Amino acid sequence: MDAAREAEPQEFDRVLSSMCTEPHPVARDAAERFLATNPGDPGTYPQVARLERRAISLLGDVAGLEAPAGYVASGGTEANIQAVRIARDRADSRRPNVVMPDSGHFSLRKAADVLGVDLRVVPLDDERRADLEAVRRAVDADTALVVGVAGSTEYGRVDPIPELAAIARESGALCHVDAAWGGFVLPFTDYDWSFADAPVDTMAIDPHKMGQAAVPAGGLLVREAALLDELAVDTPYLESTSQATLTGTRSGAGVASAVAAMEELWPDGYAAQYERSMANATWLAGELASRGFAVVEPTLPLVAAAVPAPLFDALREEGWRISRTAAGELRIVCMPHVTRASLESFVVDLDRLRGREHVPLVGGE
Numbered sequence: 130m131d132a133a134r135e136a137e138p139q140e141f142d143r144v145l146s147s148m149c150t151e152p153h154p155v156a157r158d159a160a161e162r163f164l165a166t167n168p169g170d171p172g173t174y175p176q177v178a179r180l181e182r183r184a185i186s187l188l189g190d191v192a193g194l195e196a197p198a199g200y201v202a203s204g205g206t207e208a209n210i211q212a213v214r215i216a217r218d219r220a221d222s223r224r225p226n227v228v229m230p231d232s233g234h235f236s237l238r239k240a241a242d243v244l245g246v247d248l249r250v251v252p253l254d255d256e257r258r259a260d261l262e263a264v265r266r267a268v269d270a271d272t273a274l275v276v277g278v279a280g281s282t283e284y285g286r287v288d289p290i291p292e293l294a295a296i297a298r299e300s301g302a303l304c305h306v307d308a309a310w311g312g313f314v315l316p317f318t319d320y321d322w323s324f325a326d327a328p329v330d331t332m333a334i335d336p337h338k339m340g341q342a343a344v345p346a347g348g349l350l351v352r353e354a355a356l357l358d359e360l361a362v363d364t365p366y367l368e369s370t371s372q373a374t375l376t377g378t379r380s381g382a383g384v385a386s387a388v389a390a391m392e393e394l395w396p397d398g399y400a401a402q403y404e405r406s407m408a409n410a411t412w413l414a415g416e417l418a419s420r421g422f423a424v425v426e427p428t429l430p431l432v433a434a435a436v437p438a439p440l441f442d443a444l445r446e447e448g449w450r451i452s453r454t455a456a457g458e459l460r461i462v463c464m465p466h467v468t469r470a471s472l473e474s475f476v477v478d479l480d481r482l483r484g485r486e487h488v489p490l491v492g493g494e
């Protein structure tokens with residue numbers, strides 16, 4: 130009866146599959162304080178509207194954009210849908226298409242479906258990044274958007290963003306970078322992924338993933354404010370006159386917690402977290418490889434390894450929250466809540482279960 134009151138929220142210590150994490154304490158506090166505000170109605174809730182402008186300015190710092198425009202979305206899904214919407218509405222074509230690599234997030238399939246654009250999915254190269262030749266072949270006069278992924282969901286790969294942006298430019302299309310997960314770790318790597326590295330037009334970058342903000346806090350950034358105008362609709366009953374978001378009423382908690390997390394952690398806290406997460410991923414990859422599992426080398430803090438299905442299932446029964454890639458590999462995301470200690474106990478369980486289950490050493494999926 131009092132289910133919500135009695136249930137304990139789940140702990141994070143065995144969660145190895147999530148792209149979200151425990152919010153930073155300052156982010157949790159800010160979320161609670163702004164829970165009852167609605168940035169969708171900025172005339173009535175001006176404080177949270179101001180915080181949202183601050184959030185966009187901070188996201189601009191993270192993503193290398195000097196005069197950023199955008200808003201705090203419900204997540205990467207909304208940001209991706211809106212990026213496709215901007216490109217579609219800006220295109221002259223009557224049958225606009227979007228070109229994306231096979232590693233593109235499924236939210237872009239939703240976007241194509243909702244917005245009625247053709248999605249052209251192109252294959253990856255041997256490093257699981259967008260194959261540039263395939264992208265060039267797929268792009269034509271009807272292409273409204275070329276998508277690059279900076280931190281792919283399955284393997285953490287970063288597409289060649291400057292090259293993709295150049296292809297988009299040449300064909301008169303926009304370029305969108307999906308950095309929903311990777312955006313808060315990539316500033317500390319050598320990858321070219323940001324607005325500062327390439328003429329990227331729009332970006333998805335989520336504070337509620339590596340940014341350690343509370344859900345819901347996604348980010349849509351656009352290079353020029355004019356691109357956001359493509360989304361604006363009139364809002365007759367609100368004090369403000371137009372709205373660019375997909376949602377109407379939305380949570381001020383996400384906005385406030387995003388600001389709190391970024392003010393606390395950008396850049397040093399995020400840099401230190403990146404180092405810890407990457408060291409954990411490298412360590413785990415080494416442990417799995419030394420046991421004979423085929424490991425996909427982590428380039429961002431995400432490890433995939435071929436583990437036999439019975440062993441995978443046995444680990445799940447131990448309470449480990451783990452997920453699979455489309456190819457069936459074990460996939461572990463080294464989020465901030467994933468400590469070395471928890472990975473060590475995961476490996477201890479793995480060794481014990483391997484012995485007990487008599488499972489073959491090398492996974493074959």
Ligand SMILES: *Cc1c(COP(=O)(O)O)cnc(C)c1O
Nearest residue numbers: 204205206234236282307309310
């Ligand atoms: C998680 C993710 C998304 C979707 O974001 P949500 O916040 O879950 O809506 C989109 N793209 C990438 C690369 C992601 O990792």
